[in-house]
Amino acid sequence: MPWAPTWPDWHGAMTTEAQPGGTLILFAHKPVAGQVKTRLIPALGADGAARLYRRLLGIAFRGGAATPCARRQLWCAGAPADGGECARLAEAHGFTWHRQPEGDLGVRMTAAFDEALATADRAVLIGSDCPDYDANYLSAAFAALDDRDAVLGPAADGGYVLIGLRRPAPALFTGIHWSSPEVLAETRAALARIGLDWTELQTLRDLDRPEDLAEVADLLDTDNPLD
Numbered sequence: 001m002p003w004a005p006t007w008p009d010w011h012g013a014m015t016t017e018a019q020p021g022g023t024l025i026l027f028a029h030k031p032v033a034g035q036v037k038t039r040l041i042p043a044l045g046a047d048g049a050a051r052l053y054r055r056l057l058g059i060a061f062r063g064g065a066a067t068p069c070a071r072r073q074l075w076c077a078g079a080p081a082d083g084g085e086c087a088r089l090a091e092a093h094g095f096t097w098h099r100q101p102e103g104d105l106g107v108r109m110t111a112a113f114d115e116a117l118a119t120a121d122r123a124v125l126i127g128s129d130c131p132d133y134d135a136n137y138l139s140a141a142f143a144a145l146d147d148r149d150a151v152l153g154p155a156a157d158g159g160y161v162l163i164g165l166r167r168p169a170p171a172l173f174t175g176i177h178w179s180s181p182e183v184l185a186e187t188r189a190a191l192a193r194i195g196l197d198w199t200e201l202q203t204l205r206d207l208d209r210p211e212d213l214a215e216v217a218d219l220l221d222t223d224n225p226l227d
Helices: 038-065 084-092 105-117 135-144 183-193 210-215
Strands: 023-029 071-077 096-099 123-126 150-154 160-165 198-200
Touching: 023 038, 023 105, 038 084, 038 135, 038 210, 071 084, 071 105, 084 096, 105 123, 105 160, 123 135, 135 150, 135 160, 150 183, 160 183
Parallel strands: 023 071, 023 123, 071 096, 150 198
Antiparallel strands: 123 160, 150 160
């Protein structure tokens, strides 16, 4: 189906219709220096990149915790068997923790949606690289699934910062060139190919490259108590 993007008014006050149930899925990595935000290490160093990642993860946690939904799940890559810091962070913010399975990003996202949608009428998945998440934006995504099969939150770099579904769609996550500027375009094409009706939220930023840092000096300020 051809897509028709709309942009819900996520900056305004939340309404009753924007307080759905469903499951929020947060994809993250164990926040270890040298293993997260690796493309930013030349600019920030391993410790600086990890510190920035923790701040971004905190933004995602706080936005998710403030979003009315039935369940909140942290799907963590690189966590030990007991969850370690991932489990501690999840509990602190009211999330349950889950280990991401082996495989590429598409395989891991498929697994998370399959599990979430087995017990929920909708699920919204976000990453941990966006400095702009808030409860209104996430609530708008859940509300969009009232009458659409899917919702996308485009990223300015050609990917997306959010995707939501009302039913599992494994074909949506195959054949995508992950971590490339083509992710959003390829995902739109996949949605159309498998016949899902979708809408899109406002485009947000995704912090992955050194050139992305110019607009987020506040997140790099070690004296700014954002953690």
